[in-house]
Amino acid sequence: MRLVFAGTPEVAVPALEALLASERHEVAAVVTRPDAPAGRGRKLVASPVAQRAQEAGIEVLKPNRPRDEDFLDRLREIAPDCCPVVAYGALLPKAALDIPAHGWVNLHFSLLPAWRGAAPVQHAVLAGDEVTGASTFQIEEGLDSGPVYGVITETVRPDDTSGALLDRLARSGAGLLAATMDGIEDGTLKPRPQPTEGVTLAPKITVDDARVDWTAPALRVDRVVRACTPAPGAWTLFHGERLKLAAPVRPLPDRTDLRLAPGELAVTKSAVYAGTGSYPVELTEVRPQGKKRMAAADWARGVRIASGERFDA
DSSP states (O other): EEEEEOSSSGGGGHHHHHHHOSSSOOOEEEOOOOOOOEEETEEEEOHHHHHHHHHHHHTEEOOOOTTOHHHHHHHHHHOOOOOOEOOOOOOOOOHHHHTTTTEEEEEEEEEETTTBBBBBBHHHHHHHHHHHEEEEEESSSSSSOOOEEEEEEEEOOOOHHHHHHHHHHHHHHHHHHHHHHHHHHHOOOOOOOOOOOOOOOOOOOTTTTTTTOSSHHHHHHHOOOOOOTTTTOOEETTTTTTEEEEEEEEETTTTTOOOOOBEEEOOOOOOOOEOOSOOOEEEEEEETTTSHHHHHHHHHHHHHHOOTOOOOO
């Protein structure tokens, strides 16, 4: 088939690579979000998908909005048979959905209908799911509600951050998307409607969502930190300044000798402990406001934590 691939961040690159390597399909163009400011200089930088497409000598389309007429006109000129999508980052209007004969097929990082929305992997970690996966489905005007072509499953490891889990899903999902294109092309794959039961939503995790509630149980604190790593980054306040917490935060159910109130800190030469709503956790690495990431014990020595001090409520 003649394909136009839509995607933006690094997590979409493995799927683009898989389609470029396919002997059965031609990637005629790529659709991605416009260049965005990055780095200290805030210079405009092309998306990872755009950079990879440029390396491959493929036309790159960067519409401000997918409903822009000049974009729709160019898409009609290219005349794709199908448009595979991975984390493009913008809603597609019906005018765009109607152009390819086989529609737009999205690779979504959950087992639909679970975790429809922008942050399925983060919510899977946050909820403590033991198994997640990826699905390919036909895009329609509803939120991730279209019929499903295929799925793969992935075990969620106890120490998984959302970043580590998403990396694995991006690689295995790339193969699923390529196989879905094959099945659509030869007519052996038909999408099936999603079940009406088991629908859960995965809205974007905000900075406010990433603030640690020390009155929550230790397992919840651990999940928040892992779900928000690498972005937006779990955080707390100490002396009124923001302190980011890196994964892992180690729950310590067996440390009955450590009796700490929620948010209360205990420091040794080599470790920093914080109280939660259940048992304490050990902090491994932190990032103070305006500084680089460092070992929690080094941070504690620098700020000279006194006995009984705690993170701000």
